[in-house]
Amino acid sequence: MKFDTPAGQNPIDRLKVVGQPTDRIDGKYKTTGTAPYAYERHDVTPSQAYGYVLGAGIAKGGIRGMDTSIARTAPGVLAIVTTLETPRMERGTMNTAYLFGGDQVQHYHQAIAVVVAETFEQARAASFLITVDYTPETGKFDLAAEAKSAKPVKGDSGEGSGGNGEERVGDFEGAFAKAQVTFDEIYATADESHAMMEPHATVAAWEGDKVTLWTSNQMITWAHESMAKILGIPKANVRIDSPYVGGGFGGKLFVRADAVLAALGAKAAGRPVKVALTRPLIANNTTHRPATIQRVRIGATKDGTITAIAHESTSGNLPDGDPETAVSQTKLLYAGANRLTAMKLALLDLPEGNAMRAPGEAPGLMVLEVAMDEMAEKLGIDPVEFRVRNDTQVDPHAPDRRFSHRDLVGCLKLGADRFGWAKRNAKPGSLRDGQWLVGVGVASAFRNNMVMKSGARVRLDEQGTVTVETDMTDIGTGTYTIIAQTAAEMMGVPLDKVVVRLGDSDFPASAGSGGQWGANSSTSGVYAACVKLREAVAQRLGINSADAVFEDGQVRSGNRGVPLGEAAQGGLTVEDTIEFGELSKTYQQSTFGAHFVEVGVDVHTAEIRVRRMLAVCAAGRILNPKSARSQVIGGMTMGVGAALMEELAVDTKRGFFANHDLAGYEVPVHADIPHQDVIFLDEVDPISSPMKAKGVGELGICGVSAAVANAVYNATGIRVREYPLTLDKFLDRMPDAA
Amino acid sequence: MVGASATAALAAVPSAAGAAPVSIDKPVLTKVSLTVNGQRRDLELDTRTSLLDAAREHLHLTGSKKGCDHGQCGACTMIVEGRRINSCLTLAVMHQGAEITTIEGIGQPENLHPMQAAFIKHDGYQCGYCTPGQICSGVAVLAEIKAGIPSHVTADLNATLQVTEAEIRERMSGNICRCGAYSNIVEAMTEVAGRPV
Numbered sequence: 064m065k066f067d068t069p070a071g072q073n074p075i076d077r078l079k080v081v082g083q084p085t086d087r088i089d090g091k092y093k094t095t096g097t098a099p100y101a102y103e104r105h106d107v108t109p110s111q112a113y114g115y116v117l118g119a120g121i122a123k124g125g126i127r128g129m130d131t132s133i134a135r136t137a138p139g140v141l142a143i144v145t146t147l148e149t150p151r152m153e154r155g156t157m158n159t160a161y162l163f164g165g166d167q168v169q170h171y172h173q174a175i176a177v178v179v180a181e182t183f184e185q186a187r188a189a190s191f192l193i194t195v196d197y198t199p200e201t202g203k204f205d206l207a208a209e210a211k212s213a214k215p216v217k218g219d220s221g222e223g224s225g226g227n228g229e230e231r232v233g234d235f236e237g238a239f240a241k242a243q244v245t246f247d248e249i250y251a252t253a254d255e256s257h258a259m260m261e262p263h264a265t266v267a268a269w270e271g272d273k274v275t276l277w278t279s280n281q282m283i284t285w286a287h288e289s290m291a292k293i294l295g296i297p298k299a300n301v302r303i304d305s306p307y308v309g310g311g312f313g314g315k316l317f318v319r320a321d322a323v324l325a326a327l328g329a330k331a332a333g334r335p336v337k338v339a340l341t342r343p344l345i346a347n348n349t350t351h352r353p354a355t356i357q358r359v360r361i362g363a364t365k366d367g368t369i370t371a372i373a374h375e376s377t378s379g380n381l382p383d384g385d386p387e388t389a390v391s392q393t394k395l396l397y398a399g400a401n402r403l404t405a406m407k408l409a410l411l412d413l414p415e416g417n418a419m420r421a422p423g424e425a426p427g428l429m430v431l432e433v434a435m436d437e438m439a440e441k442l443g444i445d446p447v448e449f450r451v452r453n454d455t456q457v458d459p460h461a462p463d464r465r466f467s468h469r470d471l472v473g474c475l476k477l478g479a480d481r482f483g484w485a486k487r488n489a490k491p492g493s494l495r496d497g498q499w500l501v502g503v504g505v506a507s508a509f510r511n512n513m514v515m516k517s518g519a520r521v522r523l524d525e526q527g528t529v530t531v532e533t534d535m536t537d538i539g540t541g542t543y544t545i546i547a548q549t550a551a552e553m554m555g556v557p558l559d560k561v562v563v564r565l566g567d568s569d570f571p572a573s574a575g576s577g578g579q580w581g582a583n584s585s586t587s588g589v590y591a592a593c594v595k596l597r598e599a600v601a602q603r604l605g606i607n608s609a610d611a612v613f614e615d616g617q618v619r620s621g622n623r624g625v626p627l628g629e630a631a632q633g634g635l636t637v638e639d640t641i642e643f644g645e646l647s648k649t650y651q652q653s654t655f656g657a658h659f660v661e662v663g664v665d666v667h668t669a670e671i672r673v674r675r676m677l678a679v680c681a682a683g684r685i686l687n688p689k690s691a692r693s694q695v696i697g698g699m700t701m702g703v704g705a706a707l708m709e710e711l712a713v714d715t716k717r718g719f720f721a722n723h724d725l726a727g728y729e730v731p732v733h734a735d736i737p738h739q740d741v742i743f744l745d746e747v748d749p750i751s752s753p754m755k756a757k758g759v760g761e762l763g764i765c766g767v768s769a770a771v772a773n774a775v776y777n778a779t780g781i782r783v784r785e786y787p788l789t790l791d792k793f794l795d796r797m798p799d800a801a
Numbered sequence: 802m803v804g805a806s807a808t809a810a811l812a813a814v815p816s817a818a819g820a821a822p823v824s825i826d827k828p829v830l831t832k833v834s835l836t837v838n839g840q841r842r843d844l845e846l847d848t849r850t851s852l853l854d855a856a857r858e859h860l861h862l863t864g865s866k867k868g869c870d871h872g873q874c875g876a877c878t879m880i881v882e883g884r885r886i887n888s889c890l891t892l893a894v895m896h897q898g899a900e901i902t903t904i905e906g907i908g909q910p911e912n913l914h915p916m917q918a919a920f921i922k923h924d925g926y927q928c929g930y931c932t933p934g935q936i937c938s939g940v941a942v943l944a945e946i947k948a949g950i951p952s953h954v955t956a957d958l959n960a961t962l963q964v965t966e967a968e969i970r971e972r973m974s975g976n977i978c979r980c981g982a983y984s985n986i987v988e989a990m991t992e993v994a995g996r997p998v
Contacts, residue, residue, distance in 0.1 A: 086921050086922060086924070087921065087924065089929070090920070090921035090926075091910040091911075091913060091917075091921065092910060092929075093926055093929030093932050094908075094913065094917040094920045094921055094926065094929075094932055094933075094936060095864065095904060095905070095907075095908055095909055095910050095913070095917060095933075096862075096863065096864015096865065096866075096903070096904035096905055096932075096933040097864065097905075097909075097910055098929050099863070100863075100866070100930060102867070103857065103863035105861050105863070138826075138827050138828055139828070182828075182847060182850075182858075183854060183858065184828065184847045184849040184850060184854075185828065185847075188849075257979075258979055259928070259930075259979055260866070260868045260874060260876055260928065260930040260931045260977065260978070260979050260980075261866070261868065261928070261930040262867070262868070262869075307928075307929065308928060309866070309928045309929065309930030310927075310928040310930060310979050310980055311928075312979070339867070341870065342868070342869040342870060342871060342873070342874075343871075538928055539926075539927030539928030539929065539980045540927070541927075689924050690924060690927075692924070693924045693927055693980070693982060693985065694927070696981055696982070696984050696985070697927055697980045697981030697982065698981070699981065700981025700983060701979075701981055724869060724871055724873060725868070725869045725871070725873035725874050725977060726871065726873045730977060730979060731981070731983070732973075732974040732975075732976075732977055732983075733969070733970040733971075733973040733974045733976070733983045733986070733987070734970045734971055734974040735983075736970075736981070736983040736984060737984070738966070738984050738987070738988075739984040
């Protein structure tokens with residue numbers, strides 16, 4: 064099905080199942096520990112051996128030799144595959160760093176060997192017996208130092224944000240020089256780790272020249288192509304299966320060393336092999352959100368109309384790597400006649416920087432929305448009002464292009480009302496509650512709505528059960544449930560008459576889970592397949608499909624009603640793919656929100672506690688308010704982490720992230736997060752898809768860190784422009800506790 | 802250089818992690834009997850096997866998760882002799898004769914424990930990987946509060962302990978949920994504790 068005109072009335076609009084806050088259909092498996100994750104697939108293939116990955120102990124240089132002779136004699140060892148014996152393997156379609164092979168080390172903890180043994184304990188012990196002779200080289204690890212030599216670069220997050228090295232509208236410099244009120248500051252954001260709870264893991268089994276990989280991956284189609292390319296075998300000889308993914312956040316968009324080394328280890332051992340990356344490997348072996356240095360300049364009239372806005376960002380990456388597209392949202396979020404956005408990239412020898420939840424917008428809005436707060440204060444205008452005053456209904460870079468639907472103002476106003484914003488004390492550092500200085504902050508949320516081609520197969524059986532198969536993944540996003548809701552709505556059956564099977568490369572290729580495109584795109588693919596199934600059912604029953612009503616497990620036409628299953632004599636299976644036409648180009652499709660946060664800052668210790676959080680979101684039709692709300696609060700939680708604690712600490716001498724585990728890399732825990740409120744504006748976006756939905760999975764993290772930072776400023780009167788806002792950065796400036 | 806030691810003597814081969822020298826002797830196997838979810842299980846295990854790996858790899862009870870293997874995330878939480886522990890941080894052979902409850906013993910898909918049902922109702926999970934640990938901890942936390950065991954946030958040690966949100970958040974903070982379902986988990990636990998959500 065080609066989607067190239069705005070959606071009209073369709074069966075989804077009935078909203079009997081879609082749009083309802085249904086409990087997750089996979090809930091009973093997840094809560095009982097019976098949902099199978101990759102490393103647990105004891106059922107799929109017998110006599111699995113254990114692989115243990117050895118990571119490089121230097122950040123850059125060569126490997127002159129590896130002595131595995133003792134390790135090979137260790138008890139239980141079945142095989143050892145080293146990088147020196149393996150020519151450098153092709154990269155996956157999306158990888159920047161090589162995953163394995165050759166004598167060059169590109170980054171710390173790059174995989175250099177896998178030891179396969181009968182047990183995990185034996186594989187681990189034997190890996191310690193390998194000695195490596197390195198020839199280290201000097202590398203570049205310090206973004207601040209390398210920023211001076213950074214070059215302008217175009218870049219694309221692959222998730223809806225990006226741009227050229229420099230983009231301009233009007234004359235920024237001229238307008239900024241003439242502006243009545245100006246603002247110019249520099250900020251820094253930290254390297255961050257996805258830190259998903261399930262480590263990257265794969266079971267690999269060869270049957271002749273064909274390999275099956277039971278793995279944990281967000282994008283089955285990419286994984287399928289990449290593994291064929293890396294292993295140098297046809298795609299038809301690779302199967303990927305990933306029905307449950309224990310979190311990804313971008314860290315499992317691309318295949319990693321676990322998949323490659325499970326495949327190589329299994330080949331060498333002549334047995335199925337399972338490999339999980341140990342937690343301490345993950346930060347340096349895999350990818351991370353790159354740190355940025357950003358400059359924002361805003362010029363405005365005295366009444367708060369922006370006349371000039373510039374956002375520049377510098378980040379670092381390995382050769383061939385992309386920049387963090389932190390300036391992209393600034394092209395679309397606020398009006399202003401004269402504009403400049405620019406990105407620079409410094410070459411660093413740190414591990415690969417790549418997509419992490421809302422790449423671009425997360426660090427970009429962390430900065431832009433603090434700058435907006437600072438400018439509002441400079442203007443003496445309420446920060447909600449300043450944002451409202453500079454709303455735009457068109458793409459400021461192409462004023463003929465309207466937003467398909469944009470209600471940022473509605474989010475800000477409703478949020479302000481519900482949060483009690485009017486009670487805010489505009490003078491910072493002036494509200495005290497016992498030992499706490501109390502402040503509130505606001506920020507806009509913004510993220511583009513991407514639509515991606517997505518396929519599904521639907522099968523109807525004689526009992527009237529509908530089975531949906533697609534290689535779409537559920538990474539905690541609620542995919543199983545919203546796909547079941549979509550099929551149930553389309554076919555007029557209750558939820559328990561729908562079976563959803565995901566994550567297998569033998570199923571039709573889907574949009575996959577990334578860039579908050581998954582829910583809207585994959586359910587649209589299921590919608591398309593169900594339209595086809597409805598036609599097939601009507602044809603079999605001799606009913607005009609336009610007259611057919613699918614309801615209560617029946618197909619009705621006029622006075623005639625037939626149980627749905629009757630159309631399925633001998634089975635009925637159809638397949639279709641939704642493809643999106645020009646609407647995503649004709650219109651700017653984006654999602655919007657407003658974050659409101661209240662914090663307390665301890666007057667003595669400067670400890671920051673988040674006390675209240677509210678997000679108001681405008682993201683088209685919400686397919687399941689319960690799971691969508693969870694996506695948003697999850698983003699808000701990760702945004703609190705980015706604001707207050709998350710930072711991969713760079714050892715700029717040895718070139719690695721030093722705090723590479725979950726004790727050193729701090730993420731929010733229960734005690735850090737208060738009750739969170741989310742309000743969805745009641746809206747539909749027929750230009751986006753037949754579901755009239757948009758992405759919402761990453762909107763929650765967009766802007767929330769700035770709202771936290773703005774609240775800390777409102778509480779203390781101290782502006783910190785270097786994330787995360789750890790107390791060492793402002794304790795000495797705290798107001799007198801008395 | 803880090804880990805570079807081609808000439809190091811065998812007796813003192815440093816581990817990749819910089820730990821003590823390792824031996825290449827045959828693994829030491831020991832018999833151990835555990836009572837897991839009410840069933841006696843007899844195992845012969847490498848003494849290096851963690852309680853978590855004994856469950857996941859030997860008993861194929863994979864509900865307990867390995868998130869970090871370092872006692873940092875709580876995904877492996879089990880209830881051992883009535884107390885919740887990080888099962889990755891303890892060796893199986895240290896638990897001869899112990900009563901162990903894993904998530905599989907808390908409830909099953911068609912026979913859910915109230916805590917499991919409340920997690921589903923309040924969407925107290927997303928990816929599901931930390932969930933068994935959260936639920937085992939959640940069940941144990943309510944029992945700890947009932948037993949009058951104080952926490953860091955307990956203000957009055959003489960008063961009867963209440964299942965407040967502050968108590969829940971404090972006691973659950975060893976169980977990381979990267980998807981960020983904390984707000985919903987607190988609501989699920991509050992409901993199970995019989996307090997208005």
